[in-house]
Amino acid sequence: MNKPRIQLMLCGGSGCQATRSRKFQDALEKELERTRLDQEVKVIETGCNGFCAVGPVMLVQPEGIFYQKLTADDVAELVEEHFLKGRPVKRLQYVEPASKETIPNMNDIPFFAHQKFRVMRNKGMIDPEIIDEYIARDGYFGAAKALTEMSPEQIISEMKISGLRGRGGAGFPTGLKWEFAGKSPGDEKYVLCNADEGDPGAFMDRSILEADPHSVLEGMIIAARAIKANKGYIYCRTEYPLALHRLDLAIKQAREYGLLGKNILESGFDFDIEVYQGAGAFVCGEETALMRSIEGKRGMPRPRPPFPANKGLWEKPTVLNNVETFANIAQIILNGGEWFAEIGTETSKGTKVFALTGAVNNIGLVEVPMGITLRQMIFDIGGGIPKKRKFKAVQLGGPSGGCIPAQCLDTPIDYEEIAKVGAIMGSGGVIVMDEKTCMVDMARFFLDFIQDESCGKCTPCREGTRRLLEIIEKICQGNGEQVDIRTLEKLSAVIKNSSLCGLGQTAPNPVLSTLRYFKDEYIAHIVDKKCPAKRCTALLGFKIDPDQCKKCGLCFSACPANAITWQKKEVAEINREKCIECMSCYEACRFNAID
């Protein structure tokens, strides 16, 4: 087979598929066939590229030219101009918003240039559905080294040197976890991979599984060798069909190549992996609940100790790590723990993958070295806040995390430093909020989530989170009282101290962190009966301020209920009887004239 002249790495991640990358791909393949270029130019569907904001995206190799926002209509021009005549199409390339300059090369785009790729080193570079492409980039070399040259003790000691900490959020040292499970007596042990990514606004694990599934399998093989386990499970969300499909395929290929199954690489070591589909329960991300769920029961946590390292799945010693943790392991074994620890801070080593979303220009998946500041991540990589709005807060760690305000933006990304400002590292969801976000409403959002997902086993979490939600809802409705703030704080402390598992223990965090930094907004809701961000409908007047109104009629055309009367050169007026409080006029108005 001849090596193709041009390789087109087209992103097939969920984000790009949602922006119709499939349609583009079909059109592209047809056009290449029509122009008889299909032998020279090869289209390869890769996993998530990371730059979801401008999807569908495509990287042209070996030139490294990056195309964005592709549609089927662009195909003819692209093939004719670039692939036939060698003239890259400028209008489909990235334009730097500030300088309006076109940047053709992917590595020069600020979004990519400030990142450090380790876990995601293969993203967009290989076809995730072909094992040979993974192997060609040193894939399974780490597993081979671990199986044939290293003893389990050596693997664990290398892991300890690396300083890798669990990427699921809690940050427990991985080497230590393995050591406990390795020393735990028993012939039957398990290695579990937690791919039950449930935090709203987080999609790191899904992207890794879609882009590089073999890296996770390899990490699991090494872990199994270290603790002497022969069976592994990947517990994956059922909402991730593409990730599930690629995992199944990857496992099948690994078995064919003798990398899973009996006597792996002639080392005498047996290990096999099965994928277990979750059924939609957030609490199953908690380790003991996850194990219950694999056993086919209601996924409810149990008190620890005994820890899973001693009694886990089916009461056998078990190691459970997160997808990203496993994706780090092969490189640590291959390059050494010291190599890994070169990057990072005193207590947090290596890189961390974040899902950057919300009110930020460059939405997508980013991998950064530990120790850079939140400001660098949001403004240098993320490209700042859209629509010239002001930054208000960044939410880290999902429902268990907290909101970090502007004055703390120079906090470095480090487990301990982030905890100091009232959030947690978490699994990697980063949600940027601008001035249009109401922090009380945000706390309500997370509580609503937690309250819904509480498994109901322990009272503080089941009842406490519901009471918290009721109080916050009351405040959002405009019926809050001064004493509510005190009650929120007291109740939060009780829930934190007395809940059974991590879900309940961290459930009040969104309330506590917003109370810590945005108490004035709570007070505005309670005392002035106003929502400064204009999000809580009960506190809005739905009145047009004649002094601010520019008589443009935007609100008039936006109103779906015909509740606004307006004529040219006249101030618009809202008829409260017809108004359905849908907020369309608030969104439409550019002059902040509706109060």
Added chain:
Amino acid sequence: MPTPAQLHHPDISPEMVSKIDEVIAAHLKTEGAVIPVLRLCQDIVGYLPMLLIDYISYGLNIPRSEVLGVATFYSLFSLKPKGRHTIKACLGTACYVKGIKEVITRISNEFNLKEGETTPDRRFSLEAVRCLGACGLAPVLVVDQDTHGGVSASQLKSLLEHYE
């Protein structure tokens, strides 16, 4: 408890019954089989009528309470029939920040349809789902298999018109 030797239910055809029997037979010896069996059966029928729960419990020889316990615990399983079209509104934080709440309210008002419910004519079911990971397109609405990004309350009507 009656032993449902045969599955007689308006929503379950004889072909479905034989498929269900195959699923149960394939999982008889598997540990922790309840969740996969429920999932596969729901894929066949569309939802899980109580009679089917009984049938599975009998077939797997697992107490009915345990099967129902699992079926009610996980949000994937539905004991009520679904509409011809399922509208999934993403409740991820990014979508929330960008206004999915207004979109949901509008659907509720327009079709008299609450979250997790189905319209009486079984045209639409409305589900609020966890982050779909298409945060770049927020707010996101998925109707059947089609993902609609950047949805605003005002364009809903024309968007949903196509689904009869």
